[in-house]
Amino acid sequence: xxxxxxxxxxxxxxxxxxxxxxxxxxxxxxxxxxxxxxxxxxxxxxxxxxxxxxxxxxxxxxxxxxxxxxxxxxxxxxxxxxxxxxxxxxxxxxxxxxxxxxxxxxxxxxxxxxxxxxxxxxxxxxxxxxxxxxxxxxxxxxxxxxxxxxxxxxxxxxxxxxxxxxxxxxxxxxxxxxxxxxxxxxxxxxxxxxxxxxxxxxxxxxxxxxxxxxxxxxxxxxxxxxxxxxxxxxxxxxxxxxxxxxxxxxxxxxxxxxxxxxxxxxxxxxxxxxxxxxxxxxxxxxxxxxxxxxxxxxxxxxxxxxxxxxxxxxxxxxxxxxxxxxx
Numbered sequence: 001x002x003x004x005x006x007x008x009x010x011x012x013x014x015x016x017x018x019x020x021x022x023x024x025x026x027x028x029x030x031x032x033x034x035x036x037x038x039x040x041x042x043x044x045x046x047x048x049x050x051x052x053x054x055x056x057x058x059x060x061x062x063x064x065x066x067x068x069x070x071x072x073x074x075x076x077x078x079x080x081x082x083x084x085x086x087x088x089x090x091x092x093x094x095x096x097x098x099x100x101x102x103x104x105x106x107x108x109x110x111x112x113x114x115x116x117x118x119x120x121x122x123x124x125x126x127x128x129x130x131x132x133x134x135x136x137x138x139x140x141x142x143x144x145x146x147x148x149x150x151x152x153x154x155x156x157x158x159x160x161x162x163x164x165x166x167x168x169x170x171x172x173x174x175x176x177x178x179x180x181x182x183x184x185x186x187x188x189x190x191x192x193x194x195x196x197x198x199x200x201x202x203x204x205x206x207x208x209x210x211x212x213x214x215x216x217x218x219x220x221x222x223x224x225x226x227x228x229x230x231x232x233x234x235x236x237x238x239x240x241x242x243x244x245x246x247x248x249x250x251x252x253x254x255x256x257x258x259x260x261x262x263x264x265x266x267x268x269x270x271x272x273x274x275x276x277x278x279x280x281x282x283x284x285x286x287x288x289x290x291x292x293x294x295x296x297x298x299x300x301x302x303x304x305x306x307x308x309x310x311x312x313x314x315x316x317x318x319x320x321x322x323x324x325x326x327x
Contacts, residue, residue, distance in 0.1 A: 009101045010126035010161075011094070011323050012117065013087055014133045014146050015278065017107035018077040022068035028061040034109040039145040042204075064281075071284040082278040083107075085311040086134075086319070093320045099327050102126060108142075114149040122157065129161040130326045132319060134277035136175060137221060138168035139203060139214035164326040170217040171224060174318035178309050179221075179274055180228040186270060186306045193302070195237060195261060196229075197271040198222050199254045199287060202240035204247045215250055221274050241273075241291070242282050258291045262299035269295065272306040277315075279308045 019030040035041055035052055043051075068077075075081040083105055091103040102124060106117035121129065133146040147165060154160055169175050183196065200218045208215045222238045229236075241254035254271075261269060271291070273283050288305045295303045309315035 006125045006127045008125045009099075009128045009327055010121045010124070010130070011090070011101055011103045011327075012121070012129060012131045012150075013083070013090065013103065013105050013319075014114065014131060015079065015083050015105075015107055016135075016142065016280075017109035017111075018079045018280070019065075019068060020111060022065055022072045022077075024061040024065045027065045027068065028057055030110050031061060031064070032057055037109075037141075037145055039148065040141045042206075067281060067285050070289065071281055077280075078284060079278050079280040080107075082308075082310050083134075086278065086316065089311050089316045090319050093316050094323075094327075097320065097324075099324070101327055108146050108149055114146075115153045118150065118153045122161075127159065127161040128327075129163050130323045131163070131165045132323055133166070135275070136168070136277065137170040137200070137214055137217035137275055140207065140212050141203065143167055166322055168217060169318075169322060170221045172318065172322065174314070174321050176221070176224045176228060178312065178314040178318050179225050179272070181314055182309060182312065183225070183229060183270075183272055183306055186304070190270070190304060193270040193304075194235075194268040195266045195270075196226075196231060196235060197237055197239055197254070197257065197269055198225065199239045199241050199271055199273050199291075200250075200275040201273075201282065202243040202249045202253070204245075204249055205251075206247065208250065218275065225274070241286060254287075255291055255294055258295040258300070259298050261295065267300050268302040269300065270304050270306055273308060276308045278310055283308060 017030065017034070019026040032052070035056065038045065041048055071078055073081065087103055087105040094101050094103065102121065104117050104121055106112050106114045108114060131150060133143050135142040150165070203212070203214055218238065222236070226236050237252070237257060239252050239254040239257045240250040243249040243253065271287060273287060276283050283305065292303045292305070
């Protein structure tokens with residue numbers, strides 16, 4: 001492309017990813033890429049590769065595929081379906097607000113890949129790039145890894161774009177307001193629960209001690225949401241889900257909390273997952289399915305999940321307001 005035809009502005013939305021299909025082979029490909037990332041698993045590479053290919057990828061794909069089959073819809077992967085809707089709505093919103101900008105979607109693992117999406121944007125003449133990873137709370141294994149993938153592709157380019165990378169929005173007022181509006185709407189429809197559980201994706205505790213701010217950012221999101229809802233300290237709890245392996249992860253654990261709450265007299269809970277910008281396996285199956293059963297089997301009576309912000313209008317407006325200063 002000639003230099004005179006360049007100068008276009010692009011926004012790249014980026015999320016974690018999903019298998020292409022709910023099959024063992026597709027899940028194996030996805031997990032192999034995901035779990036090979038040294039940002040995700042910080043174990044000496046040779047040792048981890050032996051474990052990953054000798055054990056994990058022999059056992060886990062079939063189990064995970066069975067779980068994906070429970071949440072897969074006619075539109076495919078929930079995460080992909082929602083992410084595509086987010087991309088289309090953000091594009092429409094920015095256009096309506098008078099911005100000439102091209103909005104694209106990439107997944108850190110799986111398809112559409114970061115590399116192929118950036119190459120497409122480059123071919124379109126985009127040389128001003130705004131990247132919005134849809135991880136509200138910065139963490140090295142998520143946001144940091146997203147930057148790694150972008151940097152890796154850009155090292156191949158002779159003419160680099162100007163780049164703005166939005167690395168966190170855990171305390172952004174529009175984000176907090178969107179969360180509060182979603183929770184408040186649930187309370188108005190179903191009544192205020194005895195306890196609001198704010199469940200975040202887990203992380204090895206070691207990461208916190210090494211300087212990762214994720215735990216602190218989750219704490220701040222939780223505090224701001226609770227303040228706007230006017231909740232007292234005994235009306236909410238912050239927990240962490242989705243751990244694997246034998247290492248100590250951030251606590252309290254969501255599943256252990258669901259097991260314990262009924263014995264503490266809490267039999268009515270609502271749970272929201274502020275670290276997830278779109279519903280996916282970890283919310284639809286792990287929270288609604290697994291943790292809902294744990295709570296019920298422990299004596300809980302009412303368990304409801306408050307959906308992720310997904311393509312809600314105020315979530316899309318938040319994304320637009322995040323990127324507008326850099327367009």
